[in-house]
Amino acid sequence: MKILLIDDNKEITEVVSYFLENIGISCTVLQDGKEGVEMIKNHNDYDLILLDIAMPYFSGFDVLDELKKEDIIKSRNIMIFTASTVDEKKIYAYGVKGLIRKPISIDDLQEAVERFKP
């Protein structure tokens, strides 16, 4: 299983990718939204994409907007990291497959992995 992780926070990407690798999942980490857009557009071989919403300069919403233009959100399994409890509707409106609330728990990650395991 291949997972793409897009989050600007180094510590979070470190702990998440460490955990995932320890359960045998290869994890590609990107810390920039724009790069994320390119990666998602050009590669359709990720089983799960974990995208952080709150990023400076180019947020998760900006990423989703770009992807929406190409209409490729539905064809990918995208799950969103969010600390907010009010943006739920807005996020789901893009057609993402789910939300993981911060602070992220191991259980949430495991659930997501189970769900999108090929």
Place this chain on the structure above:
Amino acid sequence: MGDSPNEHQRYVMVQKEGGSGVKNIPFQSRIGTKLILGFLIVAVITGIVGYLSLSYSQIIGEKFHLLVFHSLPAINSLKEIKAAALDIEAETENYVFSPDTNKGKVLQEIVNQKSKFNNNLSIYEEFVNKYFPEEIDLNESIHSTWNKFVLYSDQLVQLRQSVPLSSALPPSQLRQALDLENEFQKSEDGLFASIDKAISNEVDEVAGRTSAVDTAIRDSSIVTIFSILISVIAAVAFGLFFARYISKPISNLEQASIEIGKGDYVTACKFLSKTHRSDEIGKLSLEIEKMRQSIESMRTNLDKLVVQRTRELEIKNQALIEKEKELYRANEELIKTELAKEQFMSMVSHELKTPLTPLKMYSDMFLKTKVLGELTDKQKQAMKMMHNNVSKLEMIVSDVMDVYKLDIGKLKLNKKEVWISELVNDNMSELQPLMKEKQIKFESIIDPHASNIAVVCDSKRVSQVIVNLVNNSVDFVPGKGEQIAIKVPTNETYDGVLFTVQDNGIGIPPEKVDNLFKSFYQIDTSITRKHGGTGLGLAICKGIIEAHGGKIWVDKDYINGTSISFSLPVSERSVAEKKNHDRL
């Protein structure tokens, strides 16, 4: 309207005290009177025409009378005497020169004619004496010539009687006879002359009288025609004049009314002033003038009032506009503040939760997995404590965010119809492990009436409330063997469905009840420190329940421990369905 209100005062008529009805108009001024007068005059003129015709007829009659009853009979009698005289002459000659036979007849004839002559002459004389005194001479002349004529006629007759025709007369008698014959002829001429003169006179008379009659007729015709003409002209003139007499002021009043209608009171006044009169129309004019004044003054007052009100309204409007501007500004401020709050909330939320992620994940990884290696017991203990505190911190952050959201009214509820039994039972099963651990008797009592009814709520948030209340009870229950119950009792008093969380613990002191739901209020901070908690729980519960439109309170009458109840709005649909179901 060019004139100012004051200028047209010139046209204002003097107001007499208005009368009521025609009685106040003096008799001589009334229209009716004038009309009658006019007609009388026309009638009089017509009468005069008639009278003139009549008198002319009389004149004609008189003249005709003279003609027919005087002149003509006079002429007639004269013509008779002439005829008689002619006849006598003829007969006399006849007597004289005819043979002796039939003389008696001739004589008789002469006598008859004489008598005829005399009769007619006396008729003529009568007329002359009565009607033609100028002809007395003529009459005398006829008389005298007649006498002569008769004399000679008689003499001739006598002579003839004494001498037969066959015998010859001696020359002296012959001469006598011839002279007699001559005289007879002369007298005859004289008689005829005077008769003719009389006749001619009479004929002239007749001609004159006839022409008099003609003249009279002609004059009469002229006068009559002329009078009729005058009469007709008078009638027409009177009619026209009177019509104008009435219609002109009426037209003026009409114009005045139109001007009043248009609002041009000055022009109206001008028109009205033309109808100053002392008759019915004048009265009408007066009343219309009063009306004009009244309308004008009302209009002026109205205009003033309108101006005043408009000014007042403008002032109010200005004030309103100012207020509106103020409100707009205030709203702008509010929006800015709201936005700032939201941004703050968002930022705080993010900043607090982000560091928690590595804490939570690593501690989870230590405790739940072997990826970071095996831990010693001591390490495990320490890690557990770390994990617990991370969890608490997570809870605190969540509570603080909830309170903040409730405070700024941003708490979003995902309301749905939820079966009461489902709501209660789900929470029961969630809390079961804790109850087992604490060895607390935990049960739910749902009234049958609530069995097939749903409430409208955000089940996640309401569960938050129930869990919070139960956790509080757990904290304040003294020891093992105690009980907590979630009840859904029958509800007659409150709007919606009633939920109660009861325990038989130490209860809440009455003086602390009022502040229970306030933020950060804790009954016993020692217990809180022991069991954890921020003091926000009940405040959040209150916020959630009230956001559903329900109420939450402490049941003050419950003395066996603590009883807290809250209400949630019922799903009307489920009630209706249940009613239908029950009926079947």
